[in-house]
Amino acid sequence: MLLRFAKMHGLGNDFMVVDLISQRVHLSAEQIRCLGDRNTGVGFDQLLLVETPQSPDVDFRYRIFNSDGTEVEHCGNGARCFARFVHDQRLTGKHEIAVQTCNGRIGLKMLKDHWVEVDMGEPVLHPDQVPFDAPAQAPSYTLEHDGQNYTIGVVSMGNPHAVLIVDDVESAPVVELGTKLEQHPRFPNKANIGFMQIIDRSTIKLRVFERGVGETKACGTGACAAVVAGQQQGLLDAKVTAHLTGGDLTIDWQGPGQPLLMNGPTTHVYEGQIKL
Numbered sequence: 001m002l003l004r005f006a007k008m009h010g011l012g013n014d015f016m017v018v019d020l021i022s023q024r025v026h027l028s029a030e031q032i033r034c035l036g037d038r039n040t041g042v043g044f045d046q047l048l049l050v051e052t053p054q055s056p057d058v059d060f061r062y063r064i065f066n067s068d069g070t071e072v073e074h075c076g077n078g079a080r081c082f083a084r085f086v087h088d089q090r091l092t093g094k095h096e097i098a099v100q101t102c103n104g105r106i107g108l109k110m111l112k113d114h115w116v117e118v119d120m121g122e123p124v125l126h127p128d129q130v131p132f133d134a135p136a137q138a139p140s141y142t143l144e145h146d147g148q149n150y151t152i153g154v155v156s157m158g159n160p161h162a163v164l165i166v167d168d169v170e171s172a173p174v175v176e177l178g179t180k181l182e183q184h185p186r187f188p189n190k191a192n193i194g195f196m197q198i199i200d201r202s203t204i205k206l207r208v209f210e211r212g213v214g215e216t217k218a219c220g221t222g223a224c225a226a227v228v229a230g231q232q233q234g235l236l237d238a239k240v241t242a243h244l245t246g247g248d249l250t251i252d253w254q255g256p257g258q259p260l261l262m263n264g265p266t267t268h269v270y271e272g273q274i275k276l
Helices: 029-036 076-088 174-182 220-232
Strands: 002-010 013-019 046-051 060-066 096-101 104-110 115-119 141-145 148-156 160-165 192-200 203-210 214-216 239-244 247-253 260-265 267-275
Touching (some): 029 060, 060 076, 076 104, 076 220, 076 260, 076 267, 141 174, 160 220
Parallel strands (some): 060 096, 160 192
Antiparallel strands (some): 002 013, 046 060, 096 104, 104 115, 192 203, 203 214, 247 260
16 A cells, blocks of 8 residues: 655654554554665654544644654654644644643644744653652762763653763764663663753753664754753753754743743655555
8 A cells, every 4th residue: 555644854853744544554663664764765763643532632643653663652843743744734723732642642832934832741750750760859860880870860751861961962972872871771661861061051952862763863852851950950941942953942841830842843844655
């Protein structure tokens, strides 16, 4: 069969987006890996699936798969592209959309010039809920690996993140250290590893090694987690601009009990069909 799809990206974090409302197909992990191959398939960081909702209080169900075929809980850049896709495809006429993910509900708002605001919900900081192996919640933790200790912030934005503060993000060992810490036994579901350089209280630079993918040009949930981790350690203000390799995101979190808002652009690259 022919599978219709769109190729999109948010700051270079790229996606294959598939409408499973107007077409019916089940994609196996092996098929997803083949589609995600940049040499022989479409190529993407994540596959985004648009499905009918399972609850009357949301507009769509949103599922995310890494290019290695594993399903993940959340993707902030993907959420923005999801919003633009369903709007461009006229699957909805709403400018504010409620979306069901595998572990919660998020709100998406269409803005001018193809920017989208994502209500990411409240960050999760208790280690049991991240999940992260620690006896109690703390602003930062010490993580030991290969005889070295690393100070990390730990946050879940629907998916687990560890955030390290570095002096220079350009020279940070993102791939080497990210590969090791992603699979650290204190993260039972693995983790995304962020490397954050603080420029001032309202500006950061960030690189992220994404679980199951590797380093990407941008990670929306990673930017959110980095800002929360910086705030928890008293280093950042409520509204922060995050400079990622692919571009900038604006993150606004007013503190515990409040939702985190992420604003950023979306880009539609092309539409196509591929034979399964």
